[in-house]
Amino acid sequence: xxxxxxxSATVGRACHEVGFMVVTDHGIPDSVVDDVFDLMRxxxxxxxxxxxxxxxxxxxxxxxxxxVGSELTNNRVDVREQIxxxxxxxxxxxxxxxxxxxxxxxxxxxxxxxxxxxxxxxERWMSELGDLADRILGLLADHLxxxxxxxxxxxxxxxxxxxxxxxxxxxPPGGAGVNAHHDTGFLTLLAPGSVAGxxxxxxAGEWIAVPIVERSFVVNxxxxxxxxxxxxxxxxxxxxxxxxxxxxxxxxxxxSLDTSLDPIGLDHRFADAVAASPRHxxxxxMASAAETRSGVSDMTSMHRAGTYGEQLWNYFVxxxxxxxxxxxxxAVADRI
Numbered sequence: 001x002x003x004x005x006x007x008s009a010t011v012g013r014a015c016h017e018v019g020f021m022v023v024t025d026h027g028i029p030d031s032v033v034d035d036v037f038d039l040m041r042x043x044x045x046x047x048x049x050x051x052x053x054x055x056x057x058x059x060x061x062x063x064x065x066x067x068v069g070s071e072l073t074n075n076r077v078d079v080r081e082q083i084x085x086x087x088x089x090x091x092x093x094x095x096x097x098x099x100x101x102x103x104x105x106x107x108x109x110x111x112x113x114x115x116x117x118x119x120x121x122x123e124r125w126m127s128e129l130g131d132l133a134d135r136i137l138g139l140l141a142d143h144l145x146x147x148x149x150x151x152x153x154x155x156x157x158x159x160x161x162x163x164x165x166x167x168x169x170x171x172p173p174g175g176a177g178v179n180a181h182h183d184t185g186f187l188t189l190l191a192p193g194s195v196a197g198x199x200x201x202x203x204a205g206e207w208i209a210v211p212i213v214e215r216s217f218v219v220n221x222x223x224x225x226x227x228x229x230x231x232x233x234x235x236x237x238x239x240x241x242x243x244x245x246x247x248x249x250x251x252x253x254x255x256s257l258d259t260s261l262d263p264i265g266l267d268h269r270f271a272d273a274v275a276a277s278p279r280h281x282x283x284x285x286m287a288s289a290a291e292t293r294s295g296v297s298d299m300t301s302m303h304r305a306g307t308y309g310e311q312l313w314n315y316f317v318x319x320x321x322x323x324x325x326x327x328x329x330x331a332v333a334d335r336i
Contacts, residue, residue, distance in 0.1 A: 009143065018203065022213050022218055033215075043115055056108075060327035061106070062084065063105070064108040065081070078177065078178045080168045082165060083165040088105070091105045099328070103316075104257070126251065138151070144266055160257055161252060162252040164251075171242050181239070183223065184222055188251070190251075195212075195244055196212050198238060198248075200237070203279060221235050258308075261305055
């Protein structure tokens with residue numbers, strides 16, 4: 001329809017020019033978001049000993065709760081605590097196949113007497129936001145002159161998506177709730193809560209605050225979609241700095257780990273647009289742990305992972321070196 005073509009053009013232009021947008025009238029029931037924020041309030045009010053029952057350090061699949069200061073972004077400590085829940089698939093045989101297959105596995109769930117409804121609320125959130133992400137990807141496919149279901153088909157039969165429930169204390173001077181970064185994956189949907197703090201770099205290179213719009217989702221693209229579109233769509237640098245306590249919930253929409261990151265076949269006009277824009281043609285990627293140590297600056301890596309799984313493994317090695325060393329000492333992680 002004419003309305004869908006107009007919406008596709010608007011969404012596609014935002015993802016090409018900025019890489020961030022705020023979405024309203026999305027159809028997600030208010031209760032889906034309200035239940036998640038209620039769940040976070042209940043969990044983060046528990047004693048540390050109780051939260052530690054699902055400590056991420058216990059999980060070889062990088063799932064569960066982590067205390068403030070557990071994650072590194074660009075070798076800098078993030079001032080936030082969070083719960084990570086990934087799509088669940090059977091554990092892979094670590095002795096065979098690529099190292100990133102070790103990311104498959106179970107989540108950690110709190111006992112129901114301490115945190116009633118955690119699994120049901122989280123899984124409903126992931127299902128509803130997964131559907132919304134697929135609708136947005138359909139609009140992006142339209143914009144790229146691809147069939148509507150191109151990206152949905154591309155995701156394969158074992159999609160790996162992430163929900164991150166985040167609690168930020170006030171950011172200390174000189175620090176960040178989460179340091180400047182690109183998202184690793186494909187497409188991110190964020191319920192930002194009622195407290196501002198998310199900042200994004202605009203095309204002019206300036207940090208600007210993302211406004212709080214009631215009942216909206218902030219949408220941004222990850223490096224995977226940037227890579228696959230030959231930098232036509234961009235993953236945009238962002239961070240969180242907050243002056244007061246803040247909670248947010250993010251959903252990262254991801255495909256199967258074996259999904260290739262090779263550029264997709266697009267009409268030449270998209271490559272021409274990249275070539276005509278120094279900002280697009282020079283857009284880099286988050287540096288790996290080895291690159292950072294060798295002096296490559298934060299987001300100027302030209303290395304492109306071959307698959308989504310390699311991209312994710314690179315993220316875990318960079319952000320959770322102690323977890324990798326504890327659970328996967330045989331993995332030659334630095335070569336990624």
